[in-house]
Amino acid sequence: MKYAVTGAGPDLEVEVLDPPAGPGRLRVRVHGREYDVGWSPALGSTHWWLEWDGRRQMVAIEPEGDGLGVTLAIDHLDLRVAPASPLPRKRREQGGTLQTVEVRAPMPGLLVTVEVRPGQAVGAGATVAVIEAMKMQMELRAPAAGTVREVRATGGREVSAGEVIAVLVPDGGGR
């Protein structure tokens, strides 16, 4: 079974070969080289023991959107993995030109204030809203200069991670 791994650096194809190398061991082929790999659960549903090339390490893998967050001892990579298909993959079409920019809550917390109104012009880096979690306040800033098209949240209420707080139309970014 072949898997296409994309997202960090060059795309890789990892083939998991049958039969396995032995009890608790698998055979994988990467870059035309075959490795004998140990793979077993380490902790909870997220942590695994990976052993290859004479080194054993703990790897944390968490699904993240339609990708995987892979954390090694120090490094973290955001990867996508899919069964490799012999047909060329369809590239997802971009929905035309980028016309709006969303300002999203980077973490769940209390939205303290929203500092902009629809129709307001904002400079790049202007404070759009202030969010508070774990007793820390953080400013959400406009990623680009533009005009506020929409404000979707109000101060004083809880927001979840990734929730859209405001939508901006960047200057020169559409009509």
Add this chain to the structure above:
Amino acid sequence: MKPIRRLLIANRGEIAVRIIRACRALGIAPLAVYSPIDAGAPHVRLADAAWPLPADAPAESYLNIARLREIARAAGADAIHPGYGFLAENPAFAAACAAAGLIFVGPPAEVLERCGDKVHAREQIAAAGVPVLPGTGAVSDEEAVAAAGRVGYPLLIKAVGGGGGKGIHVVDSSVDLPSALRLARGEAVAAFGDPRLYLERWLPRPRHVEVQILADAHGAIVHLGERECSVQRRHQKVIEESPSPALTADLRERLGAAAVAAARAVGYVNAGTVEFLLDSDAFYCIEVNARLQVEHPVTEMVTGVDLVEAQLRIAAGEPLGLRQDEIVRRGHAVECRVGAEDPHHGFLPSLGVIEAVREPAGPGMRVDSGLAPGLPVSRYFDPLLAKVVAWGATRQVALDRMAAALDEMAVSGVRTTLPFLRWAVRDPAFRAGEYDVRFAARWDEWVNGRPPDQDALLSAAIAAALWAHHRHRRTVLPRTATADGWRRTARIESLGEGS
């Protein structure tokens, strides 16, 4: 003197567990409180009894003075330990305890008042001949703008009622001052219920070194040496060690004497910490922290003194029974704070439910932890999950043990600062002891500014593919390779089959 028999612990997490352990060693009954999401937390299960608090928001839970006082009465407690944070440095709480006939394990209300008014405390400390940094008193926004030029940029905005790095903002120029003042006031109100702010000169690359002191109610004060706390993020300490690699014997002695003088200047009683900034061989006292510090274990490891036990004895009125020349420091200790923050995504809080935990052990190791499977990590409380502490006869040995321990530790359910800590304790500058308060910022450069490591990329790609493979075809792993397989085999063997 009034012995403590039943101690109510007005805190949560690892520090509540730490205080329970001191109680057990002294034969005191530990009594816990918990907010709804903490109902299954370790401190609740380890205490003799536990009382619920009405809601999770700190004001309703661990800051709820009225409810805590009712619980203390109902529980028959004769003392309350506030831990750190929450009510630890709240003079109104200390006074309320005293009025209710309860021993507050910490300095008396008037000392908390004195230390909490950072501006006034600094004047008293300066008057005692201890060097301090230039700064202002409590200022309004308009006064801050007017005074900023005199203090000089870059400067720090700090909360008068603050502590623990909350409400502190660095301002580089007058342009940034108004928005920084607004954020700092918001944080100060949220964290301390006190909007007052003051300005202080900011040193660009100091080291943060603090001295642990113990003072009894009979006038005896000793210091237990320093802790180096220069590895900080957002003004929050993340790695601490003792002794500091930056001090000469002479500087160490002068710092210890200055700490005792500062403590005496504010009339200090109980365990406390005098914080200094070190700029080459000049030092400035910045404040007296009137509480048990998060990083107290490194001092315990090198001195052998149980600081919580000392706090309880002092609070009960016992004399210190420890002279300065009896405090002998041995070896080296380092502490790493494991927090629920994602170091690969700007250290954003990582919220969730703890699924499983693997904590390290071994020679010289100590783990102070509030972790348990099922524990929610919420936005209401501090992200600190556990402290990993390593002791060694030399700094080298302590750091080697720490590096191994951090590799051993794992937390499932939330992202943690473990990758950052593993990087830090292996960093050549850190290993050489050559670091200052800007050290931790180098992580961002390191993470973002290098091409992906080929070995790491290959490991991650193989892991991702095997994870997907395992999901798609669970039967692909031979049964004997899985934990289930081992468990089944063990069960069969224990039943005596096949023997």
